[in-house]
Each structure stands twice: as C-alpha cells, then as structure tokens.
Amino acid sequence: MSNGSHVVVAIDGPSGTGKSSVSKAVARKLGVGFLDTGAMYRALTWWCLEQQIELTDADAVAAASRDLPLTMGTDPNHPDVFIDGRSIEVHIRESRISQSVSTVATNLDVRADMQQRQRELMAQVSEQTGGVVAEGRDITTVVAPDATVRILMTASEEARMARRSKQLSVTAESTRSQIVDRDRVDSTVSTFMTAADGVVTVDTSHLDFEQSVQAVLHVVSAEAGHE
Numbered sequence: 674m675s676n677g678s679h680v681v682v683a684i685d686g687p688s689g690t691g692k693s694s695v696s697k698a699v700a701r702k703l704g705v706g707f708l709d710t711g712a713m714y715r716a717l718t719w720w721c722l723e724q725q726i727e728l729t730d731a732d733a734v735a736a737a738s739r740d741l742p743l744t745m746g747t748d749p750n751h752p753d754v755f756i757d758g759r760s761i762e763v764h765i766r767e768s769r770i771s772q773s774v775s776t777v778a779t780n781l782d783v784r785a786d787m788q789q790r791q792r793e794l795m796a797q798v799s800e801q802t803g804g805v806v807a808e809g810r811d812i813t814t815v816v817a818p819d820a821t822v823r824i825l826m827t828a829s830e831e832a833r834m835a836r837r838s839k840q841l842s843v844t845a846e847s848t849r850s851q852i853v854d855r856d857r858v859d860s861t862v863s864t865f866m867t868a869a870d871g872v873v874t875v876d877t878s879h880l881d882f883e884q885s886v887q888a889v890l891h892v893v894s895a896e897a898g899h900e
C-alpha cells in the first residue's frame with residue numbers, strides 16, 4: 674500500500690501504549706490523514722448497546738456492522754466519529770465501551786467488515802492527503818501488510834498502567850486488569866504483542882510523549898524517506 678509517493682504508516686500495539694496519541698501527532702507532522710481503527714470497533718459497540726443488540730449474538734452484531742452508518746473523521750487535528758451524522762466521540766471512550774468492545778472485536782464477521790472499511794478509508798485518505806497513519810491491532814499484519822512503514826509500538830505493562838492511570842485519574846493498579854484482560858482477549862484474533870516479520874518495534878517504555886513521536890518519525894524517515 675505505498676501508492677506511488679503516498680506514505681502509509683501502520684502502527685499496532687497493546688492497550689495504553691500511546692498508539693493513538695502518538696499516531697495523531699505523527700500524522701500532523703507528516704501532513705497526512707489519521708485513522709483510529711479502534712474507534713470503529715468502539716462505535717459499533719456503542720451502536721449495538723443503543724439498539725439493545727446482545728453483544729454475544731454474533732449474527733445480529735455482524736448484521737449491525739454491515740449496516741452501520743459510520744463516518745470517520747480522519748483529520749488528525751479534529752478526529753471524530755459519527756453515526757448517522759451524530760458525533761459519538763465522547764460516548765465511545767466511556768468505560769462501559771472499553772469493557773465490552775473486545776466481545777464485538779472478536780466476532781470474525783465483524784472483523785472482516787471493519788477491515789474492508791479500513792482499507793477503503795486508508796486508500797481514500799491517502800489519495801486526499803498524500804498518506805495516512807493508521808493505528809490499531811492488526812494494521813501491520815492484516816489491514817495493510819504492504820504499508821510503506823509498519824511499526825509495533827510497545828511499552829512495559831508498568832509504563833502502560835502509569836499512562837492509563839494518569840489519563841483516567843485513577844490508581845495505576847486499578848488499570849492493570851483492564852489493560853491485561855483486554856490484551857489477552859484481543860490477542861486471540863490479532864498479533865500485536867510481538868512484531869510480525871518486517872515490522873519495526875518501537876519500545877516507548879523509557880520515552881516521554883515527544884520522544885515517542887520522534888522515535889516513530891525516525892523510523893518513517895529511515896523506511897520511507899519522509900520526515
């Protein structure tokens with residue numbers, strides 16, 4: 674997915690690593706679009722709860738996914754998520770969504786649908802802005818295995834707990850099961866705890882936010898000649 678001179682950056686990693694915030698900053702610096710693929714699974718989860726669809730009813734959830742009136746904002750300065758024209762960005766970050774999103778994301782029919790939508794969105798955004806930074810759990814391996822740059826962003830469990838606890842203003846310990854349990858379930862359908870062949874690992878355990886952004890830009894520069 675290098676599309677001539679377009680730069681396609683795929684970033685995966687476990688929960689709380691900083692993928693989303695770092696990817697957004699990298700997209701801004703490169704002047705290209707940004708796609709938060711986790712937000713798409715969160716949007717479907719929110720929609721199913723709104724429609725009172727049982728998340729364990731795999732067929733009903735897959736049907737909801739196919740019909741989902743989802744629009745993704747891909748400007749890294751104003752990323753937003755819309756269903757039927759209504760912004761649901763705030764709602765999809767609620768803890769009830771974080772706690773149930775993996776049930777939806779491990780539905781294989783849902784994944785096939787979302788992966789197809791993500792490929793189409795990435796191609797569209799790349800065409801419009803000259804590239805895209807897309808982040809999630811299966812972008813480097815399934816959605817865009819031929820991306821110009823493929824990165825696995827990691828951080829120790831302790832660093833991720835500390836980042837999440839600061840973000841949510843709760844104790845670090847209380848975030849452990851949230852992070853560990855979600856990764857355990859999510860990794861039954863995607864490979865993001867270890868780097869696949871050809872994927873560059875960026876370990877941010879001992880980096881601050883700006884250093885993490887620079888580390889990713891350094892890899893982009895080395896792999897694609899962009900900075």
Ligand SMILES: Nc1ncnc2c1ncn2[C@@H]1O[C@H](COP(=O)(O)OP(=O)(O)OP(=O)(O)O)[C@@H](O)[C@H]1O
Nearest residue numbers: 688689690691692693694836840877880881882885
């Ligand atoms: N290198 C870093 N050092 C310190 N804090 C960081 C760093 N990178 C990101 N953060 C902070 O960590 C928090 C979590 O980051 P973010 O939401 O981007 O993670 P994520 O990997 O996308 O998580 P998830 O996949 O669970 O949504 C944010 O508050 C972010 O500002």
Ligand SMILES: Nc1ccn([C@@H]2O[C@H](COP(=O)(O)O)[C@@H](O)[C@H]2O)c(=O)n1
Nearest residue numbers: 710711712714774775778809810811859
């Ligand atoms: N490519 C992806 C991205 C996300 N998921 C699932 O969505 C959940 C929410 O993701 P966040 O990055 O917003 O926390 C995540 O826990 C996965 O269940 C996915 O499966 N594939």
